[in-house]
Amino acid sequence: MEPRPIEELRSEVVDQIAAGEVVERPAHLVKELVENALDADAKDIEVEFDEGGRRVRVSDDGTGIRPSDLKRALQRHATSKISVADDLWRLSSFGFRGEALASIAAVSRIELVSRPKAESVAHRVSAEFGTIKAIEPSAGNLGTSVHIESLFENVPARLKFMKSEMAETAQVKAVLKATALSRPDVGFRLKTKGRVDLQFPVASGFLARAKSVLGVKLYETEGEFEGLKVEAVFSGPEDVLGNGKGLWFFVQGRWIQDRSLQAAVVEAYRGLLMHGEYPIAAVKITVPDGEVDVNISPTKSAVKFRDPSRAFRAVSRTLRSALELAPWMQDGTRGAAMASGAVPAMRDVNAVSAGVVSAVSQYSSQYSAGSTVRGEARSVSEFTRPYRAKTDEPSSVSSERPDVETSRSAAGDSFFAQTAESSPVAEVHKGKWSSLKVIGQAGLTYLVCEDGDKLIFVDQHAAHERVAYERLMRAWREGGIEAQALLIPLVIELEPESLEALLSQAQDLAKMGFAIEAMGPRSLAISSFPALLKESAVKSGLEELAVRTLERGGSFVVEEKIGDVFARMACHSVVRAGQPLGLEQMRSLLEQMDEFPLSSFCPHGRPVSVEYPYARLERDFGRTV
Ligand code: ADP
Ligand code: MG
Numbered sequence: 001m002e003p004r005p006i007e008e009l010r011s012e013v014v015d016q017i018a019a020g021e022v023v024e025r026p027a028h029l030v031k032e033l034v035e036n037a038l039d040a041d042a043k044d045i046e047v048e049f050d051e052g053g054r055r056v057r058v059s060d061d062g063t064g065i066r067p068s069d070l071k072r073a074l075q076r077h078a079t080s081k082i083s084v085a086d087d088l089w090r091l092s093s094f095g096f097r098g099e100a101l102a103s104i105a106a107v108s109r110i111e112l113v114s115r116p117k118a119e120s121v122a123h124r125v126s127a128e129f130g131t132i133k134a135i136e137p138s139a140g141n142l143g144t145s146v147h148i149e150s151l152f153e154n155v156p157a158r159l160k161f162m163k164s165e166m167a168e169t170a171q172v173k174a175v176l177k178a179t180a181l182s183r184p185d186v187g188f189r190l191k192t193k194g195r196v197d198l199q200f201p202v203a204s205g206f207l208a209r210a211k212s213v214l215g216v217k218l219y220e221t222e223g224e225f226e227g228l229k230v231e232a233v234f235s236g237p238e239d240v241l242g243n244g245k246g247l248w249f250f251v252q253g254r255w256i257q258d259r260s261l262q263a264a265v266v267e268a269y270r271g272l273l274m275h276g277e278y279p280i281a282a283v284k285i286t287v288p289d290g291e292v293d294v295n296i297s298p299t300k301s302a303v304k305f306r307d308p309s310r311a312f313r314a315v316s317r318t319l320r321s322a323l324e325l326a327p328w329m330q331d332g333t334r335g336a337a338m339a340s341g342a343v344p345a346m347r348d349v350n351a352v353s354a355g356v357v358s359a360v361s362q363y364s365s366q367y368s369a370g371s372t373v374r375g376e377a378r379s380v381s382e383f384t385r386p387y388r389a390k391t392d393e394p395s396s397v398s399s400e401r402p403d404v405e406t407s408r409s410a411a412g413d414s415f416f417a418q419t420a421e422s423s424p425v426a427e428v429h430k431g432k433w434s435s436l437k438v439i440g441q442a443g444l445t446y447l448v449c450e451d452g453d454k455l456i457f458v459d460q461h462a463a464h465e466r467v468a469y470e471r472l473m474r475a476w477r478e479g480g481i482e483a484q485a486l487l488i489p490l491v492i493e494l495e496p497e498s499l500e501a502l503l504s505q506a507q508d509l510a511k512m513g514f515a516i517e518a519m520g521p522r523s524l525a526i527s528s529f530p531a532l533l534k535e536s537a538v539k540s541g542l543e544e545l546a547v548r549t550l551e552r553g554g555s556f557v558v559e560e561k562i563g564d565v566f567a568r569m570a571c572h573s574v575v576r577a578g579q580p581l582g583l584e585q586m587r588s589l590l591e592q593m594d595e596f597p598l599s600s601f602c603p604h605g606r607p608v609s610v611e612y613p614y615a616r617l618e619r620d621f622g623r624t625v
Contacts, residue, residue, distance in 0.1 A: 012130045015076060015106030023104055025163060026053020026151060027171035032100040033058035033146050034179050040064070040144065043202070044187045048194075049172050052165035054152070059145040064116035067123040070135050073112060074127050076102040101146075106130040107158070108151045114144040129154045173198060177213050178255035181248055181282050184209035207233050210282050214246065218280070221322035225314035227288055232319055234265075234281040236328030237272040237601065246280035251292055251303045253284075258302065261285075264312045268319035270563045271469065274605035283315055309508075324597035431594025433458075438586050445577040447586050455612040460581060462602035463593055464574035469603040470596040472566040476511060482531040483513035489525040492539045496521045498546035505549060512562060514542075567603035 023029040030047055033056070037045045040062030048057040065073055069080070079098030104110055105127040115122035122140025126133045152158040162168070169192055180188045180200040190198040203209035207220040210233040217239060222231040235246075249261045261283065269279050293304040305311045436449035436456060447458040475481050494502070499518060502509070506516055513530035529538050545561060575581065581589070593608075602608055618624050 011076070012106060015103055015130060023100075023107070023151075025171065026056065026168050027175050029053065029104060029148065029151070030056060030058065030172050031175045031179075032104070034175070036100065036146075037062055037144070038179070038183065038186065042143065042186065046189045046191065047172070047176060048191045049169065050193055052162060053168045053172065054162075055149050056151070057145065057147045059141075059143065061141070061143040064119070064142065064144050065112070065114040066116055067119065067135060070112060070114060070123055070125040071132060074101050074105045074110070074125065074132055104148060104151075105132070107155055108153070109149045111147045112144065113138055113140040113147075115140050115142050117142060169197075175255075176200075178248060178250075180213050181206075181210060182250050182253050182255060182284070206231060206282075206284070214280050214282065216280050217328070219322065219327040221318060223314070223318035223321065225317055226310050227291075228310060228314040229286040230314050230318040231284040231286075232281060232315070232322070234319060234322065235279050237269065237279070237605070238328070239280055240273060240277040241280060242276060242278070244278045246278060248282040250282070250284045252286060254303070256301055256303050260308055260312055261315055264315040265319060267312075267316045267563060268323055270567070271466065271603040272323065272601050272605060277605065281319070283319075285311060285315065287311075326597060431591075433590040433593040434587070436590055438583060438590070440583075441581055441586065444580055447581075447589070449590075453614050455614070455617075456609050457612065458590070458609045459577075459602070459606070460575055460579070460586075460589065461577045462606055462608045463589055465602050465604075466608055467589070467592045467596065468574050469566050473563070476562060476566070479511055481511065481513045483515070483528045484531040485515075485528040486526070489517075489527040490529075490535070490538060491519060491523050491525050492542065493522055494524055494543065494546065497550060498543065499524055501546045501549035502542060505545065509545075516542075563603075 023032065026049075030049065030053070034045060034047065037058060037060035040060060042060035042062035044061045046057075046059045048055075050056075075098075077098045101110070101112075106129065109126070109128050111124060111126040113122050113124040121137050123135055124138035124140070125135045152162065163171075172192075173190065176188055176190045176198055180186075180198075184203040184205055187202045188198070188200045189196060200209065200212055203212065207218060210218055214233075214235075216235050218233045218235055220231075220233050222229070224230070240246075244262050244266075247262050247265055249256050249258055265279060265281055265283065266273070273279065287305070291306045436451050439448045439450055439455075441460075442448050442457070445460060447460055447463075449456045449458060472481075499522060502516060502524060503518060509516060513528060514526065515528040517525045517527070519525045524542070526538060526542075529535070548561065575589075615624075
């Protein structure tokens with residue numbers, strides 16, 4: 001067979017190919033046009049959208065285009081935004097390739113009407129499927145209006161792949177909302193089929209704009225973390241969705257979609273949401289130049305962080321600190337007394353660590369020592385026995401922190417007694433929970449308490465679970481997790497890339513109690529692991545971590561995972577429903593709850609307490625008129 005000659009593609013074919021990338025779907029086209037308007041300093045932008053995106057008009061009040069440049073605006077690689085390759089690296093505008101309009105012009109009928117300030121009349125240029133027509137004067141306001149019709153009519157293959165009108169409209173709305181969130185200083189309007197669908201007038205700031213875009217009660221926070229600046233607005237735990245569609249992310253002002261940042265937000269809400277619930281939040285991240293590559297896709301909806309785990313931490317910690325203040329308690333029905341109790345007062349590291357060790361040990365004694373008791377009611381004496389079962393085995397427990405060791409052996413007694421003792425907060429600060437008057441236990445499951453004008457029922461299991469969980473999390477953050485050292489390292493075989501992935505996490509793993517080292521391209525030696533894990537679970541646990549790391553391509557996975565591990569562990573290591581508690585134990589539990597913020601929800605998101613105002617009793621008894 002004869003070789004076929006190599007030929008250059010005709011320019012309209014090139015344009016059509018580019019159009020496939022730049023305007024893969026009409027919503028992308030809207031995004032390009034809106035970004036052009038923003039690049040032109042517009043303060044008011046109107047989008048009209050019809051026929052599932054085959055007809056689009058975007059009008060703005062920006063700087064406009066000179067009549068002499070109008071034609072060039074439709075030509076490929078013509079842009080006013082960069083002139084030398086170096087400019088590519090100092091990009092502050094959205095567009096820069098100069099290919100959006102040319103690409104769109106290749107696959108539609110397009111009309112550009114524009115009038116800069118210096119011109120007394122507007123001019124228009126139009127093109128039909130790539131053929132540019134002459135420029136002529138036209139009626140038109142200051143600014144630019146781009147009108148597109150018959151999108152993809154000359155590319156039947158693409159037409160077939162158009163999504164339904166509904167799906168495309170939804171996507172355009174998402175684009176408008178995202179843009180509106182990133183630019184409160186600009187007014188936006190979306191009309192579909194001639195009706196105003198969305199309208200966001202110029203807002204005073206991020207929070208105000210976010211409220212009008214997201215439509216729920218939101219709170220605001222900001223923080224700086226390892227050079228990353230994070231600004232966020234977020235909902236309380238009562239405003240949730242069943243999917244992540246209420247989560248919006250912006251990096252350097254650009255809307256992006258990023259699973260790891262989503263996970264970071266969910267992580268921050270850990271313990272506040274039920275499984276499968278997502279909060280509503282918008283997060284803006286600003287990173288130093290060179291820390292991020294924003295141009296990895298033509299539609300620019302993804303970014304590559306140089307250090308994804310840093311971005312994860314920055315987002316989850318900034319949000320977490322704000323959530324720990326439980327701002328939703330400050331307003332509304334729950335009152336200020338509750339709110340004051342939501343703020344942590346205890347910062348004594350040793351005391352906290354001691355508490356953690358006790359929680360861990362108790363867990364260990366219950367599970368590692370081969371106990372088969374699960375879920376059933378256990379007697380008080382079993383629950384409060386000294387946690388020595390595990391520590392009696394001489395080789396199995398080693399603590400790297402002598403102070404932890406000491407405080408543990410000194411403390412000696414039951415989980416409740418010990419932690420109550422080492423908890424200075426109970427004396428110096430009467431928090432929300434400890435100031436409740438305990439009346440008794442109901443149904444072997446609920447503490448019945450009184451607080452002024454209401455009864456409060458506290459779920460003993462959920463409450464204790466919360467405390468154990470927070471202790472573990474805090475110990476982990478402060479490096480106080482108990483590790484179990486092995487005399488002979490455990491060696492596991494892994495795929496080389498899994499091994500690499502785990503080694504990249506070594507530091508975070510060390511904080512969890514794992515000491516790992518490569519023994520070859522496929523062998524990993526483990527010389528210590530968290531005391532709370534059974535040895536048999538170590539391999540599968542690490543393998544799962546490796547898979548997650550590879551999937552997500554970052555080292556944040558450990559942080560994401562740790563909450564799961566601790567939540568599960570806390571659930572198994574604490575007092576259960578059906579277990580009788582004495583008055584002192586109940587008081588002690590309430591005092592421990594005051595050590596931590598967010599005590600109002602168990603780590604799985606169930607409420608810890610339920611209130612019953614006397615006003616309701618009175619009503620039920622018919623005492624009120
Ligand atoms: P890019 O945005 O990458 O430069 P485009 O094809 O989107 O490429 O636009 C080409 C040029 O047309 C822009 O560089 C800009 O000068 C001009 N332009 C496009 N839209 C507008 C607008 N709404 N207002 C002012 N100028 C515009
Ligand atoms: Mg552009």
